[in-house]
Amino acid sequence: MANIIPFRGIRYGVSSPTRLANVMAPPYDVISTPQKRQLKAADPANVIRLIIGNPSHEQHKSSDYRAAQRAFSDWRKKGVLRREDRPSLYVYQQTFELQGKTYRRTGFIGLSQLTPFGNKKGGILAHEHTLSGPKADRLKLMKACHANFSCIFSLYPDKGGAGRLLKRITALPADLSVDFPKGIGNRVWKVSDPRWIGELQSKMRSATLFIADGHHRYETALAYQAFRSKDTRGRPGTRPFDYVQMMFVAMEDPGLVILPTHRMLPQRLISSKPLLLSRLSSLGEVHEYGKPLKGLAPWKWMAQLGKREPTIGLSFDGRRLYALQFSRSVVKSPLLAGLSGAQKKLDVTLLHRLILEPFFGVTKEKVEHEISFTSKAEDAVDRLRKREFAAVFFLNPTRIDQLREVALKQERMPQKSTFFYPKLVTGLVLNDLDSF
Numbered sequence: 539m540a541n542i543i544p545f546r547g548i549r550y551g552v553s554s555p556t557r558l559a560n561v562m563a564p565p566y567d568v569i570s571t572p573q574k575r576q577l578k579a580a581d582p583a584n585v586i587r588l589i590i591g592n593p594s595h596e597q598h599k600s601s602d603y604r605a606a607q608r609a610f611s612d613w614r615k616k617g618v619l620r621r622e623d624r625p626s627l628y629v630y631q632q633t634f635e636l637q638g639k640t641y642r643r644t645g646f647i648g649l650s651q652l653t654p655f656g657n658k659k660g661g662i663l664a665h666e667h668t669l670s671g672p673k674a675d676r677l678k679l680m681k682a683c684h685a686n687f688s689c690i691f692s693l694y695p696d697k698g699g700a701g702r703l704l705k706r707i708t709a710l711p712a713d714l715s716v717d718f719p720k721g722i723g724n725r726v727w728k729v730s731d732p733r734w735i736g737e738l739q740s741k742m743r744s745a746t747l748f749i750a751d752g753h754h755r756y757e758t759a760l761a762y763q764a765f766r767s768k769d770t771r772g773r774p775g776t777r778p779f780d781y782v783q784m785m786f787v788a789m790e791d792p793g794l795v796i797l798p799t800h801r802m803l804p805q806r807l808i809s810s811k812p813l814l815l816s817r818l819s820s821l822g823e824v825h826e827y828g829k830p831l832k833g834l835a836p837w838k839w840m841a842q843l844g845k846r847e848p849t850i851g852l853s854f855d856g857r858r859l860y861a862l863q864f865s866r867s868v869v870k871s872p873l874l875a876g877l878s879g880a881q882k883k884l885d886v887t888l889l890h891r892l893i894l895e896p897f898f899g900v901t902k903e904k905v906e907h908e909i910s911f912t913s914k915a916e917d918a919v920d921r922l923r924k925r926e927f928a929a930v931f932f933l934n935p936t937r938i939d940q941l942r943e944v945a946l947k948q949e950r951m952p953q954k955s956t957f958f959y960p961k962l963v964t965g966l967v968l969n970d971l972d973s974f
Contacts (some may be wrong), residue, residue: 539661539662539743539744540650540743540744540745540746540747540833541650541651541775541785542651542738542742542787543621543648543649543651543739544626544649545622545625545626545627545648545649545730545781545783545969546622546623546626546970546974547621547626547628547968547969548614548617548620548621548622548649548965548967549619549620549622549714549947549966550965550966550971551620553767553933555715555716557581559716559717559718560580560581560584561581561585561587561657561873561965562585562716562718562963562964562965562966563577563578563912563964563965564687564961564963564964565589565688565795565842565961565962565964566750567587567672567754568828568961569590574586574590574972576684583613583618585687585954585964587606587609587685588606588607588609588610589606589687589688589964590602590681591604596680597756599639600678603678603679603681603683604682605727606679606682607647607683607940608888609772609965610685612684618705619968620866623846624730625828625974626728626729626730626735626737627647627648627735628646628647628648628726628728628729628966629646629647629704629707629708629726629727629729630644630645630722630726630785631643631678631708631712631725631726631964632722632723632725632960632962633683633721633722633723633752633791634721634723634960635721636795636825636959637834640683641795642793643787643794643795644701644704644708644787644791644793645704645736645784645785645786645787645944646956647689647730647783647786647966647967648688648781648784648786648910649782649783649784650662650692650747650751650784651775651780651781652756652759652760652763652780652782652788654760655749655756655943657839657947658672660854661745661746662692662747662748662756663743663748663749664748664749664945664950664954665748665751665753665944665950665951665956666950666951666953666955666956667902667950667951667952667953668753668757668834668953669754669906669922669953670906671961672685672908673758673761676755676758677762677969680758680759680762680889680971681765682761683709683795683929684779684970684971685968685969685970685971686782686783686971687954687965687968688783688962688964689752689783689785689792689962689967690749690750690751690755690756690759690782690783690784690785691751691785691788691926691958692747692750692751692752692784692785692786692787693748693750693786693787693788693794694742694745694746694747694751694786694787694789695746695788695789695790695942696788696789696790698740698742698744698745698762698893699741699789700741700745700786700788700790701743701788701790703738703741704736706734707727707729707734707753708725708727710711710727713726714726714902714966716963716966718963721961722960722963723904724966726966726967729845731740742786746918747786748789748941748942748945750787750941750956750958751956751958751961752871755782756782759782760918762779762971763779763780766779766971768939777846778970778974779971780847782951783969785962786810787963789942790832793819794938794958796935796937796957796958797913797935797956797957797958797959798913798914798915798935798936799911799912799913799955799956799957800912800915800918800931800932800933801889801909801910801911801930801933802909802911802921802926802927802929802930803816803898803908803927803928803929803931804856804911804927804928805927806928807898807900807908807928807929808854809852810837811929814897815852815860817897818852818893819862821864821865821868821888821892821893822864823861823862823863823865824849824860824862824863825843825860825862825863826859826861827858827860827861828888830857831853831857832857836851837851837915837932839861840859840861840932840934842932843861843863844863844885844934845876846863847860847863848860848863848864848865848883848884848885848888849863849885850862850864850885850888850893850931850932850934852890852929852930852931852932853922853929853930854923854924854928855922855923856918856919856920856922856931857870857918858921860952864888864892868882868892869882871892872889873895874887874888874892875891877891877949878891878944878947878949880940880943880949881943881944881947881949883940884936884944884955885933885934885950886933886952886955887951888951889952890902890905893971894931895933898929902953905952905953910927913953913957913959915932916930918932919929936951936955936958943957944953
């Protein structure tokens with residue numbers, strides 16, 4: 539059962555599309571240091587000052603959270619941020635281009651009641667392991683500001699026809715339209731009609747929700763709920779912090795795009811390239827791509843191999859690409875013991891369980907300290923050529939059906955197994971956790 543309710547969102551009191559673009563930001567965890575400075579310079583009220591209290595800091599400090607709290611409070615007093623008068627749901631559509639094709643992804647933003655992952659009554663499932671650092675950071679920010687500054691991104695099977703209700707709204711003029719980042723159109727419709735909201739709630743009531751993006755923030759919201767519950771009376775489900783701001787998108791939505799997240803390994807982990815290739819050959823067949831790494835062709839080649847068996851790519855220099863096509867017999871490996879058949883078919887799981895852990899000692903606890911990530915293959919190739927890393931393991935995208943199958947088994951993929959593109963924009967709607 540998905541308990542979804544409307545809320546009185548907090549929004550920027552800005553109507554100019556140009557000014558709106560200047561106060562928006564990507565999610566906190568994908569913002570580079572140079573981008574932090576650019577966002578800070580774009581506008582004194584850019585949301586970067588809330589999600590990262592002091593953008594000049596390379597590491598979060600206690601003063602950052604206090605700075606975010608002061609800015610949030612000050613902006614609300616001055617009317618920079620304004621809270622809606624009526625509870626609403628917010629239909630949110632993103633239009634973008636990728637590899638020459640135009641996509642349109644549509645969902646809606648509301649509050650979802652918090653339940654532990656796998657709770658049958660709550661029906662919220664995870665598909666990825668999380669990292670400890672981001673959760674500690676986000677919890678400190680929530681304790682300081684008592685707010686959700688960004689949306690968790692969830693998926694649902696649209697058995698009830700919720701998509702038809704959303705189409706009624708998107709046929710109307712949008713309340714907000716902003717191009718951010720450049721080339722990605724974001725449109726928002728505020729819907730306060732109780733009858734429409736009730737109809738949508740009814741269609742969503744039996745839906746199972748799958749966290750697509752925001753596992754860290756969801757687990758942080760659960761921790762914050764436990765923290766606030768110690769000193770607050772009231773039955774769970776009746777308090778503002780029993781809910782978290784969430785974007786809901788149908789699994790069938792034609793604009794749903796998942797990109798792979800590639801693994802970049804530091805120099806200290808690679809002692810012998812020939813030895814590594816030899817060890818990989820024990821897991822399956824190693825192929826070599828005989829052309830320069832340019833354009834989409836290398837990754838289409840890798841994807842074609844992946845249609846037959848799970849396949850990962852490997853490059854040491856950004857010029858030669860190898861592909862390991864796992865043999866079917868690897869599913870019998872004791873290193874995969876206890877995993878479902880769904881997990882054993884995932885190239886990202888095989889990479890972590892059969893290569894990163896046994897070859898390099900990179901367990902799930904060490905991943906965030908040993909491995910760097912990027913969703914852009916061209917970025918990884920460029921950094922290899924600059925010798926910033928010793929090797930990159932390239933992955934094919936995880937499919938929606940794979941995500942769903944693993945989540946329904948209540949299993950978790952390795953961290954950073956999926957990259958939903960584009961990211962939801964931060965700053966469109968915020969949520970107060972002190973009052974409804």
